[in-house]
Amino acid sequence: MKKYIGLLLMLFSLEATAQLHMKANLQTNHLWRGIEVADGLVITGDVNYSLCNGLFNLGFWGGTNTQGTYKEFNNHISFQYKGFSLALWDTYNFSTGATYNNKEFFNYKAHSTGRFLDAILNYYCGERFPLLISWSTIVFGRDRNKENTANKYSTFCYLEYPIYTKSRWHADAGIGGAFALNKAGSKTNFYGNTNGIVHVLLKVTFDWTLAKHTMPIHACMVWNPQADRAFFQLGIQLFNL
Template sequence: MADYLDFDLRIANNHLWRGIEVSDGLVICTSLSIHDRNNIVNFGFWNGTNVNGTYKEFNLFLEFSMKMFNLALWDTYNFSPGANYNNKEFFNYSARTTGRFLDCILSYNFGPKFPLSLTWSTILFGRDRYDLYSTGSKNRYSTYVEVTYRCLDRQEWTVDTSVGGTFTLSHKSGDRSTFYSDRPGSLM
């Protein structure tokens, strides 16, 4: 069983996610997952918190890997105080009142001979709405795309260079905001 169970603990000086600083200060991140014998299906939990308690996050994830493709679903919930969304009801899965979001991520890695990776991520459900919690507000389907090239790969460390941008798959007249920023193509 231990061969199918993974645990990871990381300590960082901040938490960056898709160009957004989620938390500053000392951050502790852990993950616990279980995968099948061929490492095709991986299911687990990811947790992040900072030492002063202003950032707390708990995520569930399910990943499928086949050769160079990876498809992942992340159910993300942030408990941080002062949030402008519902962060008091962990088991709330109502589209109009939940504080969570479901992120679907498709990645393709060209392999070691050409170390380029392409990622497409779309928020399918949750707090990615034009008017948070208003009746009739529709989902933006905010999308983040990224191209990453591994410049250097050593046993002890790697160097990657990436460029990413955002847009929405749904449009509302006069509103060009995304989950990540006030306008497409940029991050906060």
């Protein structure tokens, strides 16, 4: 009987510290690691549930554009402790015109799935030295070699640092490079045709307040030296509940 009471108390304590969150953003395109995933007006949203005062988090992320040509639905789970966080993103982009399998959401077969699993390890150094260090490796899915016999394990390494903070203004700069852990006779990876810098970021944010509700507005510039491309994005966070 005591065991059951203890289990109930533990479940109650978890529930007492659990929180449900929801947010949405509106932006002029969708940029991700040096890639313009979608153009046109894009709305993205996230619904997540945190446990143990934010130690664990699980949720769903989605995005679409006004043309209806971009559609994405992801599952994610993460663990955070002090400056460290470990996350797994199950990403499924089922946009029209995709060159991979975009019609089977529950297909988890390595040779034919249209999704990919992204394992992300982050470390935030702290307020005295607010550097974000990130290592991400695609551990499963549509990141295969030419023969479709093995995973490339494409990896994205990223550094980001706030270069300006004053009142409601913020500016951040970042740089990221990509390579494949399993080269399999080729230098190609998920992000480009060879190893190198694929993401250089400069992002300026203003915390706009409307009726006591903060709605950050940002301008984001991204350069991809490896692909010889550059992108500009304007966006606003509609709400964060």
